[in-house]
Amino acid sequence: MKKNALVSILAILLACCVVMGCASALADSQKQRTLTVFNWFDYIDEDVIKMFEQETGIKVTYTNFTTNEEMFVKLEKSAGSYDVIFPSDYIIERMIKEDMLEELDMSKIPNAANLIDWCKSPDYDPEGKYSVAYMWGTVGILYDPDQVDGEIDSWGALFDPQYKYGVFMLDSIRDSFGVCLRYLGYSLNDHSEEALDAVKDLLIQQKNDNIVAGYLVDETKDKMVAGEAAMAVMWSGDAMYAIEENENLRYVIPKEGSNIWIDGMCVLKNSQHKDEAMEFINFLCRPDIAAMNQEYISYCSPIQQVVDGYDEEQLNQPALNPSAETMENCEFFHDITEFMELYESRWMEVRA
Amino acid sequence: MKRSWFAYPYSLWMVIFTIAPMIFVVYFALTDTSGALSLSNMAAVGQETYLKILWRSLYLALICTVICLLLGYPAAYFLASKDFNKNQTLFVLILLPMWMNFLLRTYAMMSLMENQGIINTLLKAMGLEPVRMIGTEGAVLVGMVYNFLPFMVLPVHTSLKKMDQRVIEAAEDLGANPAQVFRRVTLPLSMPGVISGVTMVFMPAVTTFAISRLLGSGNFMMFGDLIDKQFLELNNWHFGSSLSLIMMALIIISISLLNKADPKGEGSAI
Numbered sequence: 001m002k003k004n005a006l007v008s009i010l011a012i013l014l015a016c017c018v019v020m021g022c023a024s025a026l027a028d029s030q031k032q033r034t035l036t037v038f039n040w041f042d043y044i045d046e047d048v049i050k051m052f053e054q055e056t057g058i059k060v061t062y063t064n065f066t067t068n069e070e071m072f073v074k075l076e077k078s079a080g081s082y083d084v085i086f087p088s089d090y091i092i093e094r095m096i097k098e099d100m101l102e103e104l105d106m107s108k109i110p111n112a113a114n115l116i117d118w119c120k121s122p123d124y125d126p127e128g129k130y131s132v133a134y135m136w137g138t139v140g141i142l143y144d145p146d147q148v149d150g151e152i153d154s155w156g157a158l159f160d161p162q163y164k165y166g167v168f169m170l171d172s173i174r175d176s177f178g179v180c181l182r183y184l185g186y187s188l189n190d191h192s193e194e195a196l197d198a199v200k201d202l203l204i205q206q207k208n209d210n211i212v213a214g215y216l217v218d219e220t221k222d223k224m225v226a227g228e229a230a231m232a233v234m235w236s237g238d239a240m241y242a243i244e245e246n247e248n249l250r251y252v253i254p255k256e257g258s259n260i261w262i263d264g265m266c267v268l269k270n271s272q273h274k275d276e277a278m279e280f281i282n283f284l285c286r287p288d289i290a291a292m293n294q295e296y297i298s299y300c301s302p303i304q305q306v307v308d309g310y311d312e313e314q315l316n317q318p319a320l321n322p323s324a325e326t327m328e329n330c331e332f333f334h335d336i337t338e339f340m341e342l343y344e345s346r347w348m349e350v351r352a
Numbered sequence: 353m354k355r356s357w358f359a360y361p362y363s364l365w366m367v368i369f370t371i372a373p374m375i376f377v378v379y380f381a382l383t384d385t386s387g388a389l390s391l392s393n394m395a396a397v398g399q400e401t402y403l404k405i406l407w408r409s410l411y412l413a414l415i416c417t418v419i420c421l422l423l424g425y426p427a428a429y430f431l432a433s434k435d436f437n438k439n440q441t442l443f444v445l446i447l448l449p450m451w452m453n454f455l456l457r458t459y460a461m462m463s464l465m466e467n468q469g470i471i472n473t474l475l476k477a478m479g480l481e482p483v484r485m486i487g488t489e490g491a492v493l494v495g496m497v498y499n500f501l502p503f504m505v506l507p508v509h510t511s512l513k514k515m516d517q518r519v520i521e522a523a524e525d526l527g528a529n530p531a532q533v534f535r536r537v538t539l540p541l542s543m544p545g546v547i548s549g550v551t552m553v554f555m556p557a558v559t560t561f562a563i564s565r566l567l568g569s570g571n572f573m574m575f576g577d578l579i580d581k582q583f584l585e586l587n588n589w590h591f592g593s594s595l596s597l598i599m600m601a602l603i604i605i606s607i608s609l610l611n612k613a614d615p616k617g618e619g620s621a622i
Contacts, residue, residue, distance in 0.1 A: 069584075069587060070585060072587065165484060165487065171570050207571075212571065214486075214487050214568075214569025214570050215571065216569060216570050219566075223466070226466065227467075227468050228466055228467050228468060228486075229467075344586055345401075348401050348402075348578075349401050352401040352402070352404045352405050
C-alpha cells in the first residue's frame with residue numbers, strides 16, 4: 001500500500017511538471033513581449049505602467065519590496081525572475097561588484113540625457129554605465145513645531161529626554177546607525193568597532209530614556225500626520241507626503257550632515273527581456289512621465305525638465321530642493337557588506 | 353472497502369508544504385553559508401540578546417493564554433448552558449471577528465489605541481487624561497488576546513456542550529451544591545477542551561510577529577519578529593532556521609506535555 005502511495009505521488013508530480021511545461025511552451029509561442037519590474041512599494045504612479053503597456057504593447061508584471069536588503073534576498077533566491085530593478089546607490093555598487101547588472105545600451109535610453117548633471121556620474125557608478133537615476137532624496141528629521149521647543153537643527157534633538165516617547169526611529173539598520181554616526185562626528189560609512197559601539201550606546205541610552213515612540217518604516221508618515229509624536233527620522237519623500245497632508249510639519253536636514261541617496265534603475269544580467277527593460281527605463285526618463293511620478297510619490301526627480309517646473313513653494317521646500325551647502329554636507333552610503341555583521345549584532349542589542 | 357487513495361491529494365499537499373519545508377529548515381539550521389555541517393548557528397541562539405527576546409515571547413504568550421482562559425472559560429460555559437441553547441447571537445458574535453483577516457483587525461486596533469486615536473479622543477472629550485497605549489507591552493497583549501480568544505472559547509465550548517447532562521443531574525440529586533458540581537464534575541470533564549484551547553492560544557501567541565510591530569510600534573521585538581528579520585532583512589537564512597528549529601522544539605515539548613494531561617485527545621478541536 002505504501003509503495004502505491006509513493007508511486008501515485010510521483011505520478012502526480014510528473015503530471016504537474018508536464019502541464020506546466022506545456023503551458024510555458026504555449027506562452028512562448030504567442031510571442032507576447034513581457035517585462036517584470038521590481039520596485040519599492042508605493043514608488044510609482046501606477047497609471048504610468050498602464051500608459052507604458054498601451055504605448056509599447058509590452059505586458060508588465062509589477063512587484064514590490066520594502067527595503068534594499070529584502071530586494072537583494074529575493075534577487076538571490078529567485079534568479080532570472082526580474083528584469084528591471086530599482087536599487088539604491090550602495091546596493092548598485094555591490095551589484096556591480098558582484099557582476100549582477102547588465103551594462104546599459106545608452107542608444108536605447110536617449111531620455112537619460114535629461115538627467116541633472118550630478119546624477120549622471122554618481123560615485124557608485126562613475127560612468128553611469130549600469131544605472132540611470134530614478135529618484136533621489138535625503139534623510140532628515142520631520143517634526144511638529146507645536147510639540148518641540150523652537151527650531152530643530154541638530155540630530156541631538158533625537159536624544160533629548162524631554163521628548164518622552166516623542167521620537168520615531170527608522171527600523172532600518174544603516175539609516176538608524178547613519179544618523180548617529182553623523183551626530184557623533186563619524187562618516188556614514190564608518191565601520192570601526194569604536195564608532196559602532198558609541199552608536200550602540202547612544203541608541204540604547206535613547207531607548208532607556210523612553211524617548212523612542214517606535215521603530216517603524218512605512219507606518220511613520222501617517223503617524224506623523226496624525227500628530228502621534230514630536231519628530232521622526234524620515235526619508236525626504238515620506239516627509240513631503242506628510243507635509244502635503246499636514247502643512248504644519250517641517251523637514252530639516254540637521255547641521256551635522258546626513259545621507260543623500262539615489263535610487264537607480266538597473267537591468268539584471270540574467271534578465272530575459274533586456275530590450276524591453278531598457279525601453280521601460282527610457283520611458284520613465286521622459287519628462288512628462290517623470291513629472292507624473294514626481295507628483296505622485298513626492299521624491300526629488302533627477303530629470304532637469306521636472307526640476308525646471310517646480311513652483312516657488314517647491315523650490316523653498318528643503319525636502320524637495322535642499323540648498324547647495326546642505327547637499328555638500330551630505331554623503332552617500334557605500335557598500336560595506338563585509339562589515340554588516342558588526343552593524344547587525346549591535347542593532348539587535350539595541351532592539352532586544 | 354479501502355478507499356485510502358482519498359488521502360493521496362492531501363498527502364501530496366503535505367509532502368510539498370509541510371515535510372519539504374521542514375527538511376529545508378533543519379538543513380539550513382545545521383549548515384553554515386558554505387553549506388558545511390555546522391552547529392555555530394544553533395549555538396548563536398544562546399546569546400543573551402536572543403534569550404531576552406525568547407523570554408519575552410514566552411512570558412507574553414503565557415500571560416495571553418491565562419487571560420484568554422479567564423475570559424474564555426466563563427463565556428464558553430455561558431454559551432453551553434441550557435438557558436442559552438436556542439439563541440445563537442452571542443455565539444456568532446464571538447466567531448464574527450474570525451471572519452476577517454487578523455492583520456486588518458490589528459490595524460483597526462492600532463487606530464483605536466494611538467495617542468490621537470479613537471479611545472484617547474473620547475477620553476479627552478470627556479475631560480480625562482489621555483493614556484499612552486500604543487507602543488506598550490500592554491497594547492501587544494491586548495492585541496494578542498483579542499486575536500486568539502476565539503481559539504480558547506471554541507474548544508472549551510465543544511467539550512462543555514458534549515458533556516452528558518445526566519452526570520450533572522446525578523451530582524445534583526446526590527446533594528452537591530452548584531459550586532461543588534462545577535468543581536468536581538463540570539471542570540474535570542471540560543479539561544480536554546481547556547487543554548486544547550491552551551495549546552491553540554499559546555502556539556500562535558508565542559510565534560506572534562506582526563502584532564508586536566503594529567501595536568508595540570517595534571519596541572518589543574518578539575521571537576517571530578526576530579525570525580522574520582533574519583529571513584527578510586538580514587539575509588541570514590541559516591540563523592533564521594536555527595531560531596525556527598528552537599521554536600518548533602519548544603512547541604513540540606509543550607504539546608507533548610499537554611498531551612500527557614489529555615491522553616485520549618478528547619478535547620482536540622483541530
